[in-house]
Amino acid sequence: MYRQAISTESSDNFSSVMVDEPRASNYDAARAGTKPASGSKPPSTALSALRRLIGFFTVLTVMAFALNAMITSGLRRIKTSEYGAWNQMMEGKVNAQIVVTGSSRAASHYDPRIIATTTGRSAFNLGRNGSQTDMQLAVLKAYLEHNQKPEMVVHNLDAFTFETSHEVYAFAQYVPYLYDNEIYAPLRKITPDTWKSRYVPLYGYVVDDMNFSWMLGIRGFFGWSPKSDFFQGFDPRPKPWTDDFDSFRATNPNGVSWPIEPEGIRVMQDLAGLCQERGIQLIFVYSPEYSEMQKLTNNRAEVFGHFHDLAQRYHVPLWDYSDWSHAADTQYFTNSQHLNAQGAALFSEDIASRLQQYIAAQGSSAADLRVAH
C-alpha cells in the first residue's frame, strides 16, 4: 500500500519523484537541457544574455517607477474624502482662519461648516485618524508650510495625548506626501523603514496598506474622485453606538492608565511653542468623551494635571467638555471616544458659540474667558 502510495520502495520510483511535472513556460526545456521555445533567438554569448536580462529589469524598474508616479499623481488629484482634505492642505488651498488639529476625535467632532457659519471665520479640520500628538504636530507644521498662517488653532486633547506613536496607523495616507520633510521626518523617526516607501517604487502603497489605496490612485489619475464623505477635513461618523465600549470594559474591568511619556509632553510643548512663536492663538479643547469611559481612566487626574500645567505655562485656554450635557447619552456617540454625526453637530454648535464669544471678547478682556474646568 505504502509502496503504491506515499512513495515506493524501488529506487526507480524514487527517482521518478525527481522528474518535473510540466510547469510554467520553459522550465522543463531548461531542465532537459533543450533550448526553450522562443520567438526570438536566445542570446549567443553570456554578455548578450546579460544585456538582455539587464534590459528586462530596466524596463521593469521603469514601469514600477511610472506606476508609482501614476498612483501618487492620482491620489494627489483626488478632491474628495481623506485624500481630498490632504490635497487641499498640501496644495495651499485651505488658508483657513481657524484650524482644528488632533486625532480621529478631532476629525469626527468638529464641523468647520458650523464653526464658520457661527464665527464668521473660515475653518478647516486637520484631525487625522489614528494619529498621536507627534503626527498631529507634523500635520500642523506641513499645513503652516503650505498655507497662510491661521488666526487660531483649536487643538483637541485626548486621554492618550502624551503617548507618542509607536507605529503609524493608516500609513498609506502619508505616502503621496513623503516628499515633504515635515511629514517624512517624524514618520522616519517612528518607523526607520519609511525611507523604503519614499525611494523604493510602490513599496509604500503595497507593503503597509491593506486597503488597496493604489487602486484609488489609478482611478484618481483618470479623474475619478471617491464619494464625498469629508467636509473641509471633517469626518462625520454616521454609525450609531456600537458594542466596542462593552468589549473594552469586559477586557479591562479595572480600568486603564494611559502612558504619560516625557517625549509626549515635549511634543505638546513644541506644539504650544510653535503657535506662540508664530503668533497664533492656541486653544486646548478636551472634546466630549463618554462618561462611563472617564470612570475607567485610572490616571485621568494626572493627565489633566499635565494639561493644566501646559495651559498655564503657555497661557493657553483649556476648555474641558468632559461634563458635556450629553456625555452620558450613547445616542450621541459611536463609541466611548467618538461622537456620531448627530453628537458632532451638537458639539460643533457648542464649541462654535464659545469660539464666537471668545473672539468677540478677545479685543477687551480675553483673559476672562480663559476658563479651566
Place this chain on the structure above:
Amino acid sequence: MLFNSVEFAIFFPAVVAMYFLSPQRLRVGLLLAASCLFYMAFIPIYILILFVTILIDYVAGIYIEKVEGPKKKAFLVVSIVSTCVVLFIFKYFGFFTSSFEGLAGLFGWPVPHYVVKIILPIGLSFHTFQSLSYVIEVYRGKQRAERDFIVYATYVMFFPQLVAGPIERPQNLLHQFREWHEFDYANVTSGLKRMAWGFFKKLVVADRLALYVNDVYAAPRGHNGLQLTIATFFFAYQIYCDFSGYSDIAIGAAQVLGFRLMENFRTPYYSLSISEFWHRWHISLSTWFKDYLYIPLGGSRVNKSRHIANLLITFGISGLWHGANWTYVWWGLLNGSYLVMGSLTKGWRDRFFGAIGLHERSFIRKATMLLSTFILTCFAWIIFRAHSMGDAVYVATHLFSGWDFGNIKTPQFLLRQMPVALASILALEVGQLLARRKTPFSLLGKMPVPAKWAAYAAFVLLVVMFGVYQNRQFIYFQF
C-alpha cells in the same frame, strides 16, 4: 533573510553576479559566505548551532567511510544521536517535559515544573534531516565522504533551501558544488520565472488567505460555521501556496545559479487518493521518511498488522517532525489512518464504482475521488492548524452549524479582501492547469521580445500590487 524582503531583492542579484564573475575555486566559498549571511539575518548566534552539527557530521562522515564493522556503526550512531540531541533540545525539550508532567500528574507523581524558553532556530528540522541523510548515505556506501569542509558546509547551508527545503540528498546536490556552472540564459530566465510563480503563490495567495485563517483559528469559538468552513478551505490553499511557493522560489533561485534541486510538490490537490496526495506533497520529506524510517522498519514487505504499524509509526513521527505539539502527531496519525483505510477498502470501492458503471477513466469517478481526497485532506488540516485538540474538535464539529452569511468578515480580513482572495485562488488553478497543457506558455515563448517582456513585467507588477506583506514569514520556517 526572507525571500519576500527588500534585503533579498538586493542580496540575490549581488550573489548571482559575484558567483558568475568568480573563478571556480572561489565559487563554493562565496556561496558559503552568502549562505551564512542569509541565515544570520534571522538570529546571528544560531549559526553556531549549525556549525556544530555540520562539524559533527563532516567528521563522522570521514570516519564512517574509513572504518569497517562495529566501529562504522558506532560512528553513525554517534553522529545521528548528537545531531538529534541538538534537534531535541531546541525543538522538543519543552514538549516532552510538559507531556511528562501531564502524564505524571495523571498518576499523582510529584515532578518539578520546568519552563524552558528557547527560540527554535529557523529551519532546524530541515538542515538536520539533510545532514542525517548525508551520514546515512555514507554509511550505506552510496555516497563518498566529503573531504572538503567548505563544500560539505555549503551542502548543508546552501541558502536557497537552507531554511525550508527541499531536503536534499547528497547524491543529488553535493557533486553540483564541484561543477562549473556557465551563465546560461535559458536556465537563468526559467529560474526567474519559477521564482516569480513562487512569489505569486506566497504573496498573493497564501498571505492574503492567512489574514482570514489567523483570525478565525485564533479564536474559533468566536466564529460561526461558515467562517470556520471558509477558514479551513482557505488554510488548505494557504499552506499549499506558502510551502510550495517557498519551494518554487528555492528551486528557481538555485536554478539561476545553475543548480538543480529536487521537486517538492506536484499539484497535490489534483490527487485522486490520499496515497497519491502523499506522493505529490512535500516529496523531499516523504521520500526521506520512506528511505530512512519506513523501509528500515520493514516497509510493506511484512505481515499486514506490522505493515499497518509501520505506516502509523512513520506518519506519527512525520507529524511530530512538523512541530512539538500533539496536534501534529494526531495529524500524522490521521493521515496514516487514511492510508490504512484506503488500502483496506480499495477492493470494495472498486467493486462499488464498477457496479454503478463508473470505470477507472470515468470523469465522474475521478471527480468524486478528487473531491473526497481534498475534503479528507482539509479535515486533517483542521488538526494541523488548530492550537489544541480541543480547538480542532470544536472546528470539526461546528463546520456546518450556524452559518451566517451576513457575518463573514474578520477584523483583519474585511469583505473587500474576499474577491481578491477568491480571484487569487482561481488564478492559481488556471495557472496550474495551463502549465499542465503548456500551450499558452509555448505561445508566449513564440511572441516577440517586447510583447514577452510586457507580459512578464505585467505579471511581476500584478504580484507586487496584489501581494500581502504583513505576514511575511513562511509557515514551514517554524519546523
